[in-house]
Amino acid sequence: MAIDYRQWVPGVQAVRDYRAAWLPRDVVAGIVLTTLLVPQGMAYAELAGLPPITGLYTTILCLLAYAVFGPSRILVLGPDSSLGPMIAAVLVGLVGMGADPSESVGLASMLALMTGVLLAAAGVAKLGFLADLLSRPTQLGYLNGLALTILVSQLPKLFGFSIEGDGLIEETAGFFSGVAAGSTVPAAVAVGLFGLVVIVLLRRFAPKVPGVLTAVVLSIAAVAVFDLSERGVQVVGPLPQGFPPFTLPSASWSELGILAVGAFGITLVSLTDTISTSSAFAARTGQEVRGSQEMVGIGAANVAASFFQGFPVSTSGSRTAVAEQAGARTQLTGVVGAAAIGLLLILAPDLLRNLPQPTLAAVVIAAALSLADIPGMARLWRRRRIEFILALAAFLGVALLGVLPGIGVAVALSVLNVFRRLWWPYMAVLGRASGVSGYHDISQYPDAERLPGLILFRFDAPLIFANARAFRDQIRELAAADPPPTWIVIAAEPITDVDTTAADVLEELDLELNEKGISLVFAELKSPVLEKIDRYSLTRTINPDHFFPTIEDAVAAYQRQHGTDWSRP
Template sequence: MARTDWIPGLQAAATYKPAWLPRDLVAGIVLTTLLVPQGMAYAELAGLPAITGLYTSIMCLLAYAVFGPSRILVLGPDSSLGPMIAAVIIPIAASDGDPAKAVALASMLALLVGVLMTAAAIFKLGFVADLLSHPTQLGYVNGLALTILIGQLPKLFGFSVDADGLIDETAGFVEGVASGATVPAALAVGACGLLVILVLGRWLPKIPGILLAVLGGIVAVAVFSLPDRGVDVVGPLPQGFPPFTVPSISWSDLGLLAAGALGITLVSVTDTISTASAFAERTGQEVRGNQEMVGIGTANLAAGFFQGFPVSTSGSRTAVALQSGARTQLTGVVGAAAITLMLVVAPDLLQNLPQPMLAAVVIAASLSLADIGGMRRLWRQRRVEFSLAVAAFLGVALLGVLPGILVAVCLSVLNVFRRVWWPYQAVLGRADGVAGYHDLRSYPDAELIPGLVLFRFDAPLIFANARTFREEIRHLSHAEPAPRWIVIAAEPITDIDTTAADMLEDLDEELNAHGISLVFAEMKDPVRQKIDRYKLTRTIDPAHFYPTIEDAVAAYRIAAS
C-alpha cells in the first residue's frame, strides 16, 4: 500500500491549491469559536477539568489532519462520549477525588480506544459498526440525550447533586429546587445563554450562537459581579501546553478501563462511519471506513499522550466548517493553532466564563442529539423496531450509559437472530394478469395447483430455524387433500448448514413414507454444492432439483398426468 494511502495528509499537502488557503483560514477561525466552549463544556461533562477539553481538541485535530482521509471531517470532544467517559473514570477516581488521577485515567482510556480503533482498522473490522442497528442506536442516543440533560440541570440552576443514575439525579434536582438551592443569578445567565444558542441555531444558524452566549456570559460576570451572587466561574486556566505524558494508573484499574474502551470504541466507530458517509455525499468523497478508523485511532492516541480523553467525530462542528468554506483539513490545523495561541498568550481570556453557561452549551448539544421525530417514524413504520428503540432508550436511562450500550448491542444482535429464527414464509400461487407465482397473502385469489404446494422460505436454512422449517412443511403435508409434491422456492435460501441438512434428510424420508416428494426450485449453485457435499441426494431424488419454479410445475404436471 502506498504511503499516501496510510498517511492521507501527505497527499493533501502535495495537492493543496493556494486558492483554498483564504477559505480554510476563515473556516478555521470560525471553527475555533465553537471548539473552545464545547471542548471545555464536554470535558466537564466527562468529569474532567475544563482545560483538558482544549488539550484534547488541539491534539486530535492535528493527528486527524495527518492520518484522516476526509477533507472536512472535524474531530473533538463529543457530547455522546462524555457520559461514557464519566461512567468509567468517576467510580475509579471518586474514592480520593484527585483531578490528576481522573485526568490520568481519561488519558489511558483514550490510549486504549486509540489502540482498539487502530487494530480494528488493520484487521478490517469496520463491520463492527453494524452491531448497532438504526433503531437501537436511535433509542440509545435519545436515552443519552435525556441523561445529559438531567445531569446538567443542577449546574444550570447553580447547585450540584450527589447522585448516581437518572432516577436519583432527577430526584436530587427536584429536591434541590424544592428546598431553595437554586441560585437566581446562575439560572438567569444559564437560561439566557441557552435561549440565545437555541434561537440562533434554529432561525439564524450562520450566526455563532455559542460564541455570542459565551461572550455575553463573560460580560455579565464583569458587569453584574456574578461571583458575588453565588455564580461559579471557570477560573484561571494553566498557561502553555502540557508536555508529552505517559499516564500512570494502577494495574487494578486497567480491566475497567478496557471494558469502557470497548464501548466507547463501538460508539465512536458507528458515529464516525455514519457522519463520514453523510458528509461524503455532500462533498463527493468516497468513504474509506478502515482509514477513518486509523484517523480516529491516531487522534485518540495523540490526545491520550497530552492529558486528553477519548474523541469522536462531530456532525455539528463539521457542518460549521463546511458552511464556513472549509476545503481541507488545514481548517482543523488552524483551529488547533488558534487554541494553542490562546493558551500560550491569553490563558486568562476565559477565566470569567460562568459554569452555568457551560451547562447551557451541553444542554443545547443534548437537545440536538435527541431525535423524537425518528421515534415517531418508527412507530408508524415498524412497531417491532420501535420497541427495540424504546428498550435501548430504557437501557441507557435506567441502567446507565455503559450498560445501555451493551443493551443496545445485544438488542441489535437478537433482532438479527429473530429474523433468521422466524423468517417470512409464504405459499405461492398463480394470480391472474401477473407473471410468475406470488404470495397468497398478497394475492388471496391466486390459483393453486391440485396436489402441488409451492412454499417459499425467506432465510438461510440453519440450526436456528431448521425446526421452524420442518414444522411448516409438516403442516402443509397434512392438508386435505394431501399434496403429492411440496416444491421449495429456494431462491431466498442462501445457505444450508449441517443441522439443517440432517433435518432435510429425516424430513424427506418422513414425507416419502406418506407418498409426498420434497422438491427444490431456483436453488443457488453454492447451496446445491453443499447439498451434494452433505450427500443429501441419497434420499432426495437428484431429479427433484429444478432451475425455475415453472420447470418444477411443468415436471409435476407431467408426473401427475
C-alpha cells in the same frame, strides 16, 4: 517494501496536493471553527467529569493527529457529547464522585490510549463492519436515552448547585430535592437559560450565526456588567498557561479491566458515529469513504491526545458542518483551529476566566437536544412496531441502567434482532394470482389459483441450525393438509445457505415425507447452495430429478406427471 504514504499517512499526500488558492478559505474556516471548538471542548470535558482545560488540550492534539492520519478533507474531531457520559461513567466507577482531578485525568488519558489502539487496530484489520453492531432503531433509542441522561445531569449546574448522584433516577431525585431545598441560584438560572435560548434560537432561525460563541460572549459580558460571580454564579476561572507536559498514561492492573470495557464501548460508538458522519459529508463533497483509514485516523487522534492529558474523542457532525459552511477545503482548517487554541492558552489564558458554569451547562444541554430524535421514534411506531420496541428498550437501558450498560443493551438488542429474523423468518405458501405475473403469497392474494396436490412454499432466510426446526415444523404442517399434497415445492431463491444441521433435518424430513408418498422438491436453488447439497450427499434421499432451475419448470414437471390444472381455492 516501500511504504504507501497515500494509504497510511494521507496528510503527506494532502501537503503535496495543496493549492495556494485554498489557503484563505481554510484559514478563515479555521478561525470560525475555533469559536465553536473552545466552548464545546470545555463543556464536554466537564460533561466527562474532567477539568475544562483538558477539553482544549484534547482538541488541539486530536486535530493535529487527524490532519496527518485522517483521510477526510474536512471531517472535524474533538470532545463529543455522546462520549462524555461514557467517560464519566468509567471514571466514577473507578474513582467515585468528587475524586482528585489529577487522578481522573490520568485515567481518562489511559482510556483514550486504549480507545485509540482499539480503533487503529480495527482499521488495520479492516473491521469497519463492527459499526453495524448498532442498528438504526437501537442507535436511535440509545441516543434518546443519552440525551435524557445528559439533560438531567446538567440541570443542577444550570440551576447553580451540585448534587451527589449516580444514574438518571438518583440525579433526577437529587435535582428536585435541591430545588425544593432552595439551593437554586436565581442569577445562575437566568444566565444559563439565557445562553440556552440564544443557542437554540440562533440554530433554528439564523444557523450561520455562531450561537455558542454568541452565548459565551454575552454571558461573559453579563458576569462583568452585573457582577454575577458575587451573586453566586460559578465561573470557569483562570486557565493554566501553556501546554501540558508529555505524560505516559498509566493505570493499575485492577483498573485496566474497567477501562477496557469502557474503551470497547467508546470505540463502538465512535466507530458508528465516524462511519455515518464521514459517509454523509463524503457524499456531499464527492469523496469516497475510506472506513478503515478513518478508524486509523481517529485512533491516532486518541493516542496523540492521551499523551497530553487528553480523553477519548470522536467526529462531530455539528463542527464539521460549521467548517464546511465556512468554506473549509482541507484539514488545514483543523490545524488552524488547533493553532488558534494554542495561542489562546499561551497569550490569553485569562480570556475565559469569567465564563459562567451555567453557560457551559447550556452548551451541553443544547448538544443533548440535538442528539434527541423524538420524531424518529414516532416514525418507527408508525412503520414497524417491533423496531420501535427495540428502540424503546435501548432507551430504557441507557436511562435506567446507565450509559455503559446501555450501550451493551443496544448492541445485544441489535444482534438479537438479526438472529430473531433468522430464527423466525417469513414463510409463505404461493399461488398464481390473476393479473399479476409470477407466484405470490396467498395471504396477500386469497383468491390466487393453486394446483391440486402441489404446494409452493417460500422460506425467506438461509436454512441454518437456528431455523431448521421451524422449517421442518412448517413443512410437516403443510404435509398434514386434507387432502395431503403430492409435491411440496420449496421456492428456494431466498435460501442463501444450508448448514450441516439443516442438511440433517432435510434428510430426515425427506425420508419422513417419502413414507407418506409426498415428494420434497426444490426450485431456484443458487449454485453455491446446490454444491453444498451435493457435498452433504442429500441426493441419496432427495430425488436428483427434483431440483429445478425455476418455479415454472417445477410446476410444468408436476403438471406433466399428474395432469392437473390450476383451480381457485
